[in-house]
Amino acid sequence: MKAISIGLLGLGTVGSGVVQIINNHQDKLMHQVGCPVKIKKILVKNIDKARDFEIDRNMLTLSADEIIDDPEIDVVIEVMGGVESTKEYLLRAIRNKKHIITANKDLMALYGSELLEEATHNGCDLFYEASVAGGIPILRGLVDGLASDRITKMMGIVNGTTNFILTKMSKYGSPYEEVLTEAQQLGYAESDPTADVEGLDAARKMAILATLGFSMKIDLSDVSVKGITSITKEDLDYSKRLGYTMKLIGIASRTDEKVEVSVQPTLLPEAHPLANVNDEYNAVYVYGEAVGETMFYGPGAGSLPTATSVVSDLVMTMKNMRLGVNGRSAAAPQFEKCLKKPDEVYSKYFLRLHVKDEVGVFAKITTLFAKHSVSFEKILQLPIKEKDSAEIVLVTHRASLQDYENILNQLKDNALVHNIKSTYRVEGDEA
Numbered sequence: 001m002k003a004i005s006i007g008l009l010g011l012g013t014v015g016s017g018v019v020q021i022i023n024n025h026q027d028k029l030m031h032q033v034g035c036p037v038k039i040k041k042i043l044v045k046n047i048d049k050a051r052d053f054e055i056d057r058n059m060l061t062l063s064a065d066e067i068i069d070d071p072e073i074d075v076v077i078e079v080m081g082g083v084e085s086t087k088e089y090l091l092r093a094i095r096n097k098k099h100i101i102t103a104n105k106d107l108m109a110l111y112g113s114e115l116l117e118e119a120t121h122n123g124c125d126l127f128y129e130a131s132v133a134g135g136i137p138i139l140r141g142l143v144d145g146l147a148s149d150r151i152t153k154m155m156g157i158v159n160g161t162t163n164f165i166l167t168k169m170s171k172y173g174s175p176y177e178e179v180l181t182e183a184q185q186l187g188y189a190e191s192d193p194t195a196d197v198e199g200l201d202a203a204r205k206m207a208i209l210a211t212l213g214f215s216m217k218i219d220l221s222d223v224s225v226k227g228i229t230s231i232t233k234e235d236l237d238y239s240k241r242l243g244y245t246m247k248l249i250g251i252a253s254r255t256d257e258k259v260e261v262s263v264q265p266t267l268l269p270e271a272h273p274l275a276n277v278n279d280e281y282n283a284v285y286v287y288g289e290a291v292g293e294t295m296f297y298g299p300g301a302g303s304l305p306t307a308t309s310v311v312s313d314l315v316m317t318m319k320n321m322r323l324g325v326n327g328r329s330a331a332a333p334q335f336e337k338c339l340k341k342p343d344e345v346y347s348k349y350f351l352r353l354h355v356k357d358e359v360g361v362f363a364k365i366t367t368l369f370a371k372h373s374v375s376f377e378k379i380l381q382l383p384i385k386e387k388d389s390a391e392i393v394l395v396t397h398r399a400s401l402q403d404y405e406n407i408l409n410q411l412k413d414n415a416l417v418h419n420i421k422s423t424y425r426v427e428g429d430e431a
């Protein structure tokens with residue numbers, strides 16, 4: 001069999017890892033697929049950029065057409081990022097009968113179904129394992145490993161940058177800006193880290209996971225999102241004091257045929273398995289009706305871990321080429337989308353309030369919660385420095401989102417409440 005020829009779009013953190021793995025693992029690749037694998041051209045933005053590894057300058061190009069229109073190139077690996085123009089490149093490559101591998105969750109969360117349809121139509125593979133939880137084989141785990149089961153819940157830490165930041169802030173009290181810079185230097189963050197810290201990157205991954213896990217087309221706009229930028233040292237200290245760890249958690253849950261997908265800072269009991277996933281590591285807890293609880297754990301970002309998923313997709317593509325079965329693995333969703341309403345989403349909540357420091361305030365707040373049938377599981381009341389103010393920190397029992405939002409709105413309008421400082425979802429101790 002002739003050598004497989006690759007066109008690489010991008011030579012940054014992930015792209016350089018792909019080059020390294022393909023070059024260093026030639027024997028293994030040869031053994032698995034029966035032919036050599038050669039990178040023919042690499043698209044970059046700046047040919048003259050200093051790179052901290054050796055690369056033949058003649059392989060670099062500024063023209064995507066040199067890859068997309070090259071009849072000798074069999075597989076295009078996209079690790080450059082971007083959405084609209086990247087989508088056009090990939091559609092053209094597919095129409096030129098090239099198989100596609102991408103790490104691009106921004107693209108897959110928005111246009112995944114369109115690209116997959118076009119790939120199937122053209123007999124091409126399109127794999128995107130690296131787009132969710134970097135080096136963890138979670139997509140293959142869902143689509144192949146748990147193919148026979150009905151998945152009802154996925155809960156995950158799917159953003160390495162924010163997990164790195166929250167770990168360093170909670171464990172060592174490190175300042176947010178300093179840790180974010182470190183995460184950028186280590187290659188975990190997106191080129192614009194706003195998507196990481198505002199929860200959008202995790203939301204994209206949860207949309208991809210929910211679409212595959214529930215076989216239902218979940219759009220990015222279906223995911224409710226809150227990031228980590230407003231988390232304070234006080235919130236982290238109170239979490240610890242109450243026995244919780246703060247994590248940015250993506251939740252996708254299904255009850256009957258209705259689903260909820262969200263990303264938000266969440267308190268987990270310290271002993272919860274996800275509470276002990278630290279630094280840039282990711283983990284996805286998956287509950288299937290037959291299998292019960294499973295957990296996928298590993299590095300969620302970084303050069304070689306992410307490139308491992310990319311090159312594993314390449315191996316799968318080449319095995320399919322050998323068997324002549326490319327373009328057959330993407331299945332259209334089985335179910336119509338049906339989202340839960342706020343009165344169907346249940347959780348516990350952490351709430352931190354500054355209230356007027358006078359007799360009877362606490363009783364009035366308790367009465368307000370009781371009116372909505374929401375009771376407290378934990379509560380602290382502390383004096384604070386601000387004159388005439390006290391701080392109340394509480395954790396509710398399970399309540400519907402609808403009831404909880406009604407309570408928050410009434411607290412906002414209540415003259416006894418000076419300030420709603422923060423509120424977070426609490427998960428993982430359902431007892």
Ligand SMILES: NC(=O)C1=CN([C@@H]2O[C@H](COP(=O)(O)OP(=O)(O)OC[C@H]3O[C@@H](n4cnc5c(N)ncnc54)[C@H](OP(=O)(O)O)[C@@H]3O)[C@@H](O)[C@H]2O)C=CC1
Nearest residue numbers: 010011012013014044045046079080081103104301302306
């Ligand atoms: N970093 C990570 O840990 C992970 C990243 N991903 C995803 O992988 C993709 C790549 O990420 P990463 O490697 O970190 O990104 P980098 O910013 O490190 O690298 C991007 C590469 O693409 C090239 N490039 C970018 N835009 C263009 C353009 N318009 N035309 C030509 N070349 C371009 C750059 O060229 P030049 O070198 O000349 O600047 C660079 O080589 C993204 O979609 C990201 O979301 C997924 C999982 C993990």
Ligand SMILES: N[C@@H](CC=O)C(=O)O
Nearest residue numbers: 159160161188190301
């Ligand atoms: N910026 C992302 C990279 C991997 O997807 C992250 O931090 O997880």
Ligand code: NA
Nearest residue numbers: 129132133136
């Ligand atoms: Na993955």
